[in-house]
Every structure is written in structure tokens, then in C-alpha cells.
Amino acid sequence: MTEALKVTGLSHSFGDLEVLKDLDITVQKGEFVSIVGPSGSGKSTLFHLVGGVHTPTAGAIEINGQKAKRGLIGYMPQQPALMPWRTIEKNVVLAQEIKGKADIAAAREWLSKVGLDGFADKYPHQLSGGMQQRVAFLRALLSDQELLCLDEPFSALDAMTRLEMHRWLLDIWEANRRAVLFVTHNIEEALLLSDTVYVFSSRPATVIEKVTVPFGRPRRDDVVDDPDFVKLRRRLTDLLTGSPR
Incomplete structure (x- = not known):
């Protein structure tokens, strides 16, 4: 199959x-x-x-x-929908946490890979729109769904940020498929x-x-x-x- x-x-x-x-x-x-x-x-x-x-x-x-x-897909909505009271790393592992297997070390490693090194302990309001979208994508990616x-x-990003996100998404997708x-x-x-x-x-x-x-x-x-x-x-x-x- x-x-x-x-x-x-x-x-x-x-x-x-x-x-x-x-x-x-x-x-x-x-x-x-x-x-x-x-x-x-x-x-x-x-x-x-x-x-x-x-x-x-x-x-x-x-x-x-x-x-x-429910529970068979990783999902990324139009808006990042990050929990404002949770740190960035805690937002990234949310789907994993629900399943009882949150991996903070992996979250920090991925944040570094996507250019968010040093932001693990920050909160969503401290990130730009494009950075928040990266966090939302990582949350979906680390849900381990096929x-x-x-x-x-x-859709809510300005033209330049959107272009940057296209490049970024293609790079991440090529590495994971x-x-x-x-x-x-x-x-x-x-x-x-x-x-x-x-x-x-x-x-x-x-x-x-x-x-x-x-x-x-x-x-x-x-x-x-x-x-x-x-x-x-x-x-x-x-x-x-x-x-x-």
C-alpha cells in the first residue's frame, strides 16, 4: 500500500x-x-x-x-493557534504531550534546525508571524503522523515572509518527505x-x-x-x- x-x-x-x-x-x-x-x-x-x-x-x-x-493526521491551521501561556518548546510538543510522549530534546533540536535556536523558552507574542507559523508546522511535523x-x-503573511516560508517549507519537506x-x-x-x-x-x-x-x-x-x-x-x-x- x-x-x-x-x-x-x-x-x-x-x-x-x-x-x-x-x-x-x-x-x-x-x-x-x-x-x-x-x-x-x-x-x-x-x-x-x-x-x-x-x-x-x-x-x-x-x-x-x-x-x-480523529488522531490520524498532523494538522496546521490558517492561524498558528499557539497557546499563549505555553513556551515555544511546550507548544511544539503539545500533540506529543497529549499522547503522553513529549520529547523536549527533539523539540529543541528541531527549533534549531528551522532557525529558531534560542527561542525555545520564549512565548508566542515574542515571535513574528512567520516564526509562529514555523512553530505551528513543527507541532504538526512532530505529531509523527504520516x-x-x-x-x-x-495566507495571513506578507508577500516577502510568504516567499521565505515557501523556501523553508520546501527544504523541510525535502528532508522528511x-x-x-x-x-x-x-x-x-x-x-x-x-x-x-x-x-x-x-x-x-x-x-x-x-x-x-x-x-x-x-x-x-x-x-x-x-x-x-x-x-x-x-x-x-x-x-x-x-x-x-
């Missing part, structure tokens, strides 16, 4: 509101997969279903061969980071197209200037705006 996530025939409604319709999505082990789509198309709802927060109206979700339930779900984690499901509104971000991109329609969300990203790894951020990258970005934009060329 090579699938970290397998979504088959997934549909979900909240009362009379149909949000997702007949989705088929696969994330292989070690694969970085992104989902792009219009606002309100149900991308975050999909994460809630994958994370076991909701039970789907129809279809199936398997994570490493198990039916989706599948990491990242829900628009860089966890399976990642990444939600974003940003087509360029999806193409820069991903192996595969699923393009969602407006609600109820269906998969308009599954795109295999043709650029090799390790991937440099200047790939965005490649004519093939520009062409692919234009095609995905046209898919989302409904104006194919």
Missing part, C-alpha cells in the same frame, strides 16, 4: 447545503498534493472530514488503510510546492482537473519564471475563472 490518503466518492452536506460532491482524491506516501478552488468551495470542510471532525454524508476516506477518525494537512497556512495535503487560494503557491494539484469547482465542490506538476525536485523558487510554469499557471487560472483558452 502506497496511499497515505484515499478519498473515494466523497460527498457532504450541511442540511440542505451541498458542499462537496463525488470527490476522488489520492495522496501517495511522500507526495505533496495541493487543492485550489474558489472561496467557500469546501476545501476546509474536506480537512474536517479527513481529520475525523465530521462524518461524510457519502463516500469513504482512508488514511494509511484506516477509516478516517499525513500532514496544511490549511492555507501562509511526509505526505502533505495543502489547501491554498494561491495557484502559484500550489504549483511551486506540489507534485499534484487538484482544482475544485465552486460549491458543491467537484474536481475540475487533476494536474501533475512537471517540474523536478529539489525545486527552486525561480521556477515561477519558467515559461512552462507561467503557461501552467495561466491554464489553472482559466479553469478557476471559467474562461479556458
Whole structure:
């Protein structure tokens, strides 16, 4: 078995509101997969279903061969959601602590690896937005789950910090190769980071197209200037705006 996530025939409604319709999505082990789509198309709802927060109206979700339930994924939300009364190292090990196996030494080692050496005993309000996002990602990474779900984690950052976080995330991911499901509104971000991109329609969300990203790894951020990258970005934009060329 090579699938970290397998979504088959997934549909979900909240009362009379149909949000997702007949989705088929696969994330292989070690694969970085992104989902792009219009606002309100149900991308975050999909994460809630994958994370076991909701039970789907129809279809199936398997994570490493198990039916989706709470505790099977590492999750990074749009906002860092750090506990303000806990030190940075204590925030990093929170998921581990819940499982009764917090490793402070490993947390300090990872903080050093991601450029946060010397911040272990600080508190969230003492860190910049980008630094807080690094802490939130480490918390998900150190949860030891095979599948990491990242829900628009860089949307609140300014352009320069976002670019820095792209470089940082690619470096960390290359070194670990966890399976990642990444939600974003940003087509360029999806193409820069991903192996595969699923393009969602407006609600109820269906998969308009599954795109295999043709650029090799390790991937440099200047790939965005490649004519093939520009062409692919234009095609995905046209898919989302409904104006194919």
C-alpha cells in the first residue's frame, strides 16, 4: 500500500447545503498534493472530514488503510493557534504531550534546525508571524503522523515572509518527505510546492482537473519564471475563472 490518503466518492452536506460532491482524491506516501478552488468551495470542510471532525454524508476516506477518525493526521491551521501561556518548546510538543510522549530534546533540536535556536523558552507574542507559523508546522511535523494537512497556512503573511516560508517549507519537506495535503487560494503557491494539484469547482465542490506538476525536485523558487510554469499557471487560472483558452 502506497496511499497515505484515499478519498473515494466523497460527498457532504450541511442540511440542505451541498458542499462537496463525488470527490476522488489520492495522496501517495511522500507526495505533496495541493487543492485550489474558489472561496467557500469546501476545501476546509474536506480537512474536517479527513481529520475525523465530521462524518461524510457519502463516500469513504482512508488514511494509511484506516477509516478516517480523529488522531490520524498532523494538522496546521490558517492561524498558528499557539497557546499563549505555553513556551515555544511546550507548544511544539503539545500533540506529543497529549499522547503522553513529549520529547523536549527533539523539540529543541528541531527549533534549531528551522532557525529558531534560542527561542525555545520564549512565548508566542515574542515571535513574528512567520516564526509562529514555523512553530505551528513543527507541532504538526512532530505529531509523527504520516499525513500532514496544511490549511492555507501562509495566507495571513506578507508577500516577502510568504516567499521565505515557501523556501523553508520546501527544504523541510525535502528532508522528511511526509505526505502533505495543502489547501491554498494561491495557484502559484500550489504549483511551486506540489507534485499534484487538484482544482475544485465552486460549491458543491467537484474536481475540475487533476494536474501533475512537471517540474523536478529539489525545486527552486525561480521556477515561477519558467515559461512552462507561467503557461501552467495561466491554464489553472482559466479553469478557476471559467474562461479556458
